[in-house]
Amino acid sequence: MAVVSTESVPIKSEPDVVAVRRRVREVSAQLGLSLVDQTKIITAASELARNTIIYGGGGAMQVETLNGPRVGLRLTFEDHGPGIPDIELALRDGFTTGSGLGLGLGGSKRLVNEFDIVSRPGEGTRITITRWK
Amino acid sequence: MEKIPILKMGEFLLVTIQVDMHDRLAMALQDDLTKTISQTDARGVLIDISTLEIVDSFIGRMLSNIAAMSRVLDAETVVVGMQPAVAITLVELGLSLPGVRTALNVDAGMELLRASVNANKEMYGSRLH
Numbered sequence: 001m002a003v004v005s006t007e008s009v010p011i012k013s014e015p016d017v018v019a020v021r022r023r024v025r026e027v028s029a030q031l032g033l034s035l036v037d038q039t040k041i042i043t044a045a046s047e048l049a050r051n052t053i054i055y056g057g058g059g060a061m062q063v064e065t066l067n068g069p070r071v072g073l074r075l076t077f078e079d080h081g082p083g084i085p086d087i088e089l090a091l092r093d094g095f096t097t098g099s100g101l102g103l104g105l106g107g108s109k110r111l112v113n114e115f116d117i118v119s120r121p122g123e124g125t126r127i128t129i130t131r132w133k
Numbered sequence: 134m135e136k137i138p139i140l141k142m143g144e145f146l147l148v149t150i151q152v153d154m155h156d157r158l159a160m161a162l163q164d165d166l167t168k169t170i171s172q173t174d175a176r177g178v179l180i181d182i183s184t185l186e187i188v189d190s191f192i193g194r195m196l197s198n199i200a201a202m203s204r205v206l207d208a209e210t211v212v213v214g215m216q217p218a219v220a221i222t223l224v225e226l227g228l229s230l231p232g233v234r235t236a237l238n239v240d241a242g243m244e245l246l247r248a249s250v251n252a253n254k255e256m257y258g259s260r261l262h
Contacts, residue, residue: 018155021187039187039218043226046189050156093227103190107226 002068009061011052011077020049020061027063028073033133041073041131044108048077048127051104055097056081056125071133072113080124087117137162139169144176145246146208151184159195166199170206176253177246178203181239183214193228200233209249210234213242 009023010016024045028038045061052059056079064074084090091109096102105127109115114130137158140147146169152158166178178199182188188196200210213236215223223230236242 014156018153021153025186036218036221039216039222040225043187043189043222046187046191047226050189050191101190101194101228103227107190107228110225110227111222 001066001070004065004067006062006064009063010058011049011060011079012058014050014053017046017049017053021046023061023063024073024075027065028131031065031071031073031133033073033131037131037133040111041075041129044111044129044131045075045077047104047108048075048129052077052079054100055079055084059124066130072130074128074130076126076128078124078126083121083123083125084117084119085121087119091117136165139165141169141173141175144174144250145243146170146173146175146178147181148178149181149184154185154192156191159192163195163198163202167202167206170203170208175208176250177208178210179239179242179246180210180212181214181242182212182219183216183238185216185219188215188219188223188228190226190228193223193226193230196233197230204232209246211236211242211245213237213239 009020011020021042024042025038028041049061059077059079062076066072066074089095091106093106094102108129112129113132116128119125135152137148137150196212203210211234215235234245236245
């Protein structure tokens with residue numbers, strides 16, 4: 001799998017969620033994703049960026065465009081927050097330790113083609129999502 | 134801080150969201166709308182989201198909250214103009230906007246508001262206050 005380009009977008013405070021959405025829209029449009037696929041990955045990015053702030057205390061999003069054999073967009077959200085003790089539980093719809101709806105993690109998983117989560121208590125969380133063209 | 138304008142049109146309030154909806158702006162709109170409903174005695178709220186590129190769980194919750202709050206204040210809410218891609222994404226995300234009435238465009242939304250306000254008037258007479 002060839003990574004064509006890579007960049008990092010900081011996620012420190014709430015306005016950065018909007019910046020994340022904007023950047024993901026630009027890159028996914030450049031890649032030629034369909035409007036529905038663009039909307040899906042932007043929405044997933046919005047959920048995960050908000051989680052990065054609320055639960056992870058801030059972090060960054062890595063943007064990678066992939067080409068060969070398939071064209072796609074891979075986003076990695078990383079924070080050095082408290083981590084997720086029970087990932088299976090956190091992925092369940094309706095589960096939240098905050099005040100949200102509990103749809104962020106499970107919902108964004110449904111919106112992308114690949115979803116990978118690595119989390120260690122006390123060290124942080126890294127979530128990688130990919131949407132193929 | 135930027136603000137989303139609320140227009141008064143007869144007994145209805147009109148909101149067109151034309152900016153990137155960041156979370157604090159969504160919270161402010163919720164507050165502003167409930168205040169304006171009670172100040173103006175509005176019977177209905179029409180929210181046009183045709184320019185919104187996404188509705189995530191936060192914005193979705195805001196729409197549900199506005200609908201619930203205005204109902205408590207005796208006003209109906211209709212959300213209009215959702216883009217098809219947004220609707221598809223919203224349902225896959227797991228959000229079905231419970232309690233939120235929707236219409237395809239502003240015209241249909243206004244009609245829906247008028248009809249439901251008239252039906253309420255017929256059933257309960259005019260307002261007590």
